[in-house]
Amino acid sequence: MAQKRIVKEYSELQKNPPLGMKISLPSEADMHQWQILIDGPKGSPYEGGVFTLQLSLPTEYPFKPPTLSFKTKIYHPNVTNDDKGSMCLGMLRADEWKPSSKIDAVLGFARRLLSEPQPDDAVEGGIAREFKENKKEFIKNAKAWTKQYAKK
Amino acid sequence: MSAQSYDTFILAFSDPASISPNPQRARIPANLSFEIFDDSHLRTLSTNNGGGDIEGLLYVPDLDPSDPCVNISTKYVPSNVTRFSDLPPVQYQYIAFAPWISAACTKSYLAAAQGNTAFMFYLPDNGNTTPPPVNDQTWNLNDGGQWKAQYKFPVYAIPGSEGTTTMQQLAQYSGNSSNDKIDSILSEFQFDSSDYVRLYTSFGTSGSNNLPTLWAFLLIVLGVVLLLIGLTSVTMHYFQRRHRRALQRRVENGEVDLETLGIKRSHRMPQAEIDKLPKYIYVPTNDTPDDKGLGQSSTPSSETASDNHTFFSQSSCTICLEDFIPKTTEVRSLPCHHIYHPHCIDPHLASRSSRCPVCMARVLPTKNEPITNAMVRAERRLRERQRLHGVSADGIDGTTWLTNFRRQLERRRRVFSAPGATSDTVQPTRSQIEMNAVAGRAVSSPLPTHTPTVMSGAQTEARTGEGRPPPADVTARRAHMNRRLSRMRGPERTLEDEEAERWARLPRWRRAVGTVFPGFG
Numbered sequence: 001m002a003q004k005r006i007v008k009e010y011s012e013l014q015k016n017p018p019l020g021m022k023i024s025l026p027s028e029a030d031m032h033q034w035q036i037l038i039d040g041p042k043g044s045p046y047e048g049g050v051f052t053l054q055l056s057l058p059t060e061y062p063f064k065p066p067t068l069s070f071k072t073k074i075y076h077p078n079v080t081n082d083d084k085g086s087m088c089l090g091m092l093r094a095d096e097w098k099p100s101s102k103i104d105a106v107l108g109f110a111r112r113l114l115s116e117p118q119p120d121d122a123v124e125g126g127i128a129r130e131f132k133e134n135k136k137e138f139i140k141n142a143k144a145w146t147k148q149y150a151k152k
Numbered sequence: 153m154s155a156q157s158y159d160t161f162i163l164a165f166s167d168p169a170s171i172s173p174n175p176q177r178a179r180i181p182a183n184l185s186f187e188i189f190d191d192s193h194l195r196t197l198s199t200n201n202g203g204g205d206i207e208g209l210l211y212v213p214d215l216d217p218s219d220p221c222v223n224i225s226t227k228y229v230p231s232n233v234t235r236f237s238d239l240p241p242v243q244y245q246y247i248a249f250a251p252w253i254s255a256a257c258t259k260s261y262l263a264a265a266q267g268n269t270a271f272m273f274y275l276p277d278n279g280n281t282t283p284p285p286v287n288d289q290t291w292n293l294n295d296g297g298q299w300k301a302q303y304k305f306p307v308y309a310i311p312g313s314e315g316t317t318t319m320q321q322l323a324q325y326s327g328n329s330s331n332d333k334i335d336s337i338l339s340e341f342q343f344d345s346s347d348y349v350r351l352y353t354s355f356g357t358s359g360s361n362n363l364p365t366l367w368a369f370l371l372i373v374l375g376v377v378l379l380l381i382g383l384t385s386v387t388m389h390y391f392q393r394r395h396r397r398a399l400q401r402r403v404e405n406g407e408v409d410l411e412t413l414g415i416k417r418s419h420r421m422p423q424a425e426i427d428k429l430p431k432y433i434y435v436p437t438n439d440t441p442d443d444k445g446l447g448q449s450s451t452p453s454s455e456t457a458s459d460n461h462t463f464f465s466q467s468s469c470t471i472c473l474e475d476f477i478p479k480t481t482e483v484r485s486l487p488c489h490h491i492y493h494p495h496c497i498d499p500h501l502a503s504r505s506s507r508c509p510v511c512m513a514r515v516l517p518t519k520n521e522p523i524t525n526a527m528v529r530a531e532r533r534l535r536e537r538q539r540l541h542g543v544s545a546d547g548i549d550g551t552t553w554l555t556n557f558r559r560q561l562e563r564r565r566r567v568f569s570a571p572g573a574t575s576d577t578v579q580p581t582r583s584q585i586e587m588n589a590v591a592g593r594a595v596s597s598p599l600p601t602h603t604p605t606v607m608s609g610a611q612t613e614a615r616t617g618e619g620r621p622p623p624a625d626v627t628a629r630r631a632h633m634n635r636r637l638s639r640m641r642g643p644e645r646t647l648e649d650e651e652a653e654r655w656a657r658l659p660r661w662r663r664a665v666g667t668v669f670p671g672f673g
Contacts, residue, residue, distance in 0.1 A: 005472045062471060063504055099500075099509035100470035 045142035049150030065097035157191030207354035208245030274315020526651035
């Protein structure tokens with residue numbers, strides 16, 4: 001069931017890719033690992049950068065949510081600042097996930113998060129505080145990281 | 153036994169020798185006679201044999217007439233003082249009384265004591281202060297303290313001034329004086345003229361006097377402690393109950409779902425219940441549903457045709473995303489009117505949750521299972537973890553009793569946030585164990601709690617065939633899917649289970665503490 005649905009979703013996304021995203025499979029044999037290249041949204045401090053994300057689909061998919069992680073370092077309150085770069089919020093949480101949600105929605109959600117970080121649901125407390133209290137500094141740092149790590 | 157106080161007073165009593173029909177005793181009030189009560193200047197010199205009440209008639213022992221102490225004592229001891237011979241020889245206890253003049257004289261007095269309950273000394277020049285401590289040179293009888301062992305009665309010392317007064321009174325109430333006080337007392341209290349009026353001394357020992365207060369004090373302390381424990385326990389139980397109720401309310405309002413949080417075991421549906429859910433042949437919204445020719449559906453008529461129109465507007469199965477083919481595809485309808493392929497929804501209901509994957513409505517009516525303290529704790533920790541997630545990984549739990557939870561939460565967090573963990577850490581280990589279990593059935597597992605309990609041949613088949621694409625044939629594919637799903641099922645552990653196990657592992661006293669003080673860990 002998982003395999004079939006994943007293939008279907010993958011081909012749909014290939015046919016009709018979301019704005020500013022490139023989706024590919026690092027290994028043709030493994031449909032459960034996807035690579036997403038996402039352009040920093042216009043107007044955000046991530047503009048001009050390209051971020052690599054990894055989407056992992058559990059074997060229990062669609063009953064369990066996929067997990068999304070940034071392979072490119074990013075200065076963002078909702079992404080862990082370690083080599084995992086994991087993000088966990090909203091629809092990706094086990095208790096909020098519904099099997100009827102689709103990967104298309106997950107990716108849209110990730111892109112929206114780049115434009116609008118959610119500091120109240122942050123994993124990086126320091127960055128969240130900066131985002132709330134000193135936006136200028138946050139934008140400066142985020143831009144610097146984008147330049148350094150997310151070059152085209 | 154050391155004494156804290158003593159009381160010397162005048163006692164009138166019938167002559168034990170006379171054949172009186174009703175022998176009497178009367179304590180003569182101080183205003184009519186004399187009394188010394190002192191509870192702060194008494195010194196205990198020897199505690200030998202001092203059990204029980206120490207009291208008796210007061211007298212001055214008779215020294216041997218040749219003893220030089222007789223002359224030395226004259227200065228302090230009046231000639232008409234009460235002697236042993238002035239007291240009734242039976243029925244009473246006696247307390248000897250003498251001045252402590254010198255070591256030699258004290259020895260003589262001690263030796264002369266008769267039928268004693270105790271000996272009371274006074275230092276004539278001591279004034280009204282407490283006599284010196286026991287180890288003071290004053291009390292040295294040059295025998296290395298042997299006298300204390302030798303004389304089997306307790307020895308006390310009272311201040312000099314009190315001793316002097318007592319000695320004077322002892323002369324007045326001896327029966328040897330011309331004083332008419334005795335006669336007036338005897339007549340006033342209606343005693344016989346041959347009866348006695350003498351000094352009587354009673355010592356308040358810590359054995360008889362102070363212990364009860366000590367016990368009372370201990371009992372009060374114990375009572376207060378018990379009361380505090382009880383109050384704390386009641387308060388904690390009260391708060392636990394409130395928390396349970398609060399969680400119950402939130403569950404009822406749909407704010408939290410303990411099953412999806414992994415706190416409570418998901419309620420799964422038995423296949424028999426699933427079979428009761430109606431199956432239809434899919435017909436697009438405008439057409440009439442056709443439920444004929446479906447032998448499997450046991451109660452399709454319970455749903456009327458008009459009801460079905462609303463939910464047949466779904467054109468595809470949200471689980472596999474395949475479109476339904478009008479008049480061909482068989483669909484299963486849940487009470488919430490969401491429809492799925494039976495082969496998609498049935499395994500979900502049977503193995504994962506009895507909820508609709510789209511709207512999370514329960515397929516079975518809610519069983520009102522009670523909320524336990526463990527659930528409250530698990531839910532709170534989970535919430536806390538989500539709130540602090542990442543901000544301070546070690547912030548919430550430094551204590552040991554949280555470690556189990558922490559481990560559990562850590563695992564959960566990894567599973568739904570870190571992509572590597574799902575596929576790289578947890579899954580391979582688990583499949584490895586499965587493989588091992590199949591191959592050897594005796595391989596010790598590194599993660600015993602995760603080991604699926606039973607492995608069947610069919611599951612092995614499913615595993616070995618996993619790499620290949622599913623078989624093309626429909627029935628074969630369905631069988632393949634079922635095998636895969638039943639393998640996926642596994643024993644799903646919940647936080648509630650973890651809590652129960654943690655509880656079972658605790659030593660008995662910790663469990664007792666936990667029962668009395670719930671929420672204490």
